[in-house]
Amino acid sequence: MKMKFYDALQLDPAILKRHIAACDTKQEKLYYWTAMAVRSILIVAFAIVFISLLSAVFGADNTPLAVALFCIMLGIRFVNFEYCIRDSLLTLAVALVILVLGPSAAAVLPPIFLISLHFVCFFSLLYITTQRPEMGNGGLYSFAYVYLTGNPVIGEVLVRRGLLALTGYLLCGAILFAKHRHQHKAVRFRHVVRQFDLSAPVCLWQFRMALGVSLVLTAGQLFGVERFMWMGFACASLLSEYPYSSNALPRFRQRIIGAIAGSCAFLVLYLINPESMHSLLGPLGGLCMGFCTDYRYKTAMNCFGALMLGAGIYGIQGAVVLRIVDTILGVTFGLIFATLFHRLVAIRFLPEPQTK
Structure with missing residues (x-):
């Protein structure tokens, strides 16, 4: 039927x-x-x-937060925070405060504070929102943080970003309440805090991802990498795979293949279509994304929206080269980090394999 x-x-x-x-x-x-x-x-x-x-x-400078709020609004309809509605509403507010203030603070603080700031913000986001990484919350809020870190604002624009976050909170909070108020009534956030154990797969995943992304964002900012958030996206995507795996090589290859294929496809379409149709390439990528289930194809389609914006800043050839280079830098950093993390940290906390 x-x-x-x-x-x-x-x-x-x-x-x-x-x-x-x-x-x-x-x-x-x-x-x-x-x-x-x-x-x-x-x-x-x-x-x-x-x-x-x-x-x-709220102004074009705050479009990145509008994009993040749209993604959060879609996700929150189906995925909650795994504890009671009162604590969940507070969690949503804290997450939005981090997304507004963390990236802006990173833009003005001395470099020595960047790693600790990014780690605290990123780990906090993952810890309060992502009790079940397989449901996708980790990727959602990590995307938002990296994207906003690449588009920080200060002054009066930051005030408007705060007002936009408040508007988003009212919308997303209403959806969260309507859809999930009857779930996990007996679970409080303090119960989650008491259960923290680095040997638990979820906590180990949260810690690894937060540390890895914090390091790559800091490196991108310190070395002045153009569009360093693209490095952050690539690294976060590689480290976001769950359950925790010591082998990041398959996703490393898939991310590079997807980025090259998507960037080349965008370049061809950009060159063969008239200028009046260039603005449609971003939505075209979004439409195609609705049919994608394979990680490589999703990566390829994600390039369209990014390159549509990047082409206006760097030119089409410059944007394509930058997208590919930043992706390779990000996943290479992520692969090296994942390997070292497993050897130096994770192997000490993972449970011993069962022997018959």
Whole structure:
């Protein structure tokens, strides 16, 4: 029996593709392919309207936070923080405060404080929002932090960013309350704190990711790497794989392949299309993302939005080269860090393998 079309629109592409594979008729397959296409179109259309509206009200300099809030709003419908609604609402507020103040502080503090600042902010975000990394919260809030670190603001613009965060809190908090107020009623945040144990896979994953991303962001800022947040995205993506794995090489290869393929595809489309159509390439990447389940293809499609913005700053060739170089630097750093971390730290905390 086919599910309702509205219910199909709520599903992840990976789940929809499993339904398609299980279908017996072409008509059923077309039904789910249509749902996937409509879902992708609706998300992109809503993103354009939502982000454009908030950017118009709070200023173009705060578009990055509008993007982050859009992603948080989509995710919070399905994934909560795994404790009672009162503590969850407080957690959301703390997370937004970190996202507003952490990146701006990193832009003005002396370099000696950067590693500790990024680590405290990043680890705090992961620890309070991500009790089950497999649900995707870790990638969501890490993306937001890295993106905002690459687009810091100060002064009056920072005040408007705070007001935008307050607006986002009211929207996301309402969704969180409506969708999850009856879940985890007996679990308080203090219970989570008491359970911290670095030998636990989740805590080990949080610590490794926070330390690795903090180091790569600090390196990018200290050495003046152009668009260093692209390094941060690449490193965070490599370290975000869960369950914890000592072998980061497969994702290392996939990230590089995806970045090169996506950047080259964007370059070709940019060159063969008239200038009036260049602004459509970003939304095109978003539409295609709605059909992607493979990590390589997601990486490739992510390049479109980034390069659309980067081309206006560096030119198309400069943006493409920078995207590829920053990605290679980020995943190379992440691979080396993951290897050293496992040998020097993780192996001491991971449980001994069971012997028969």
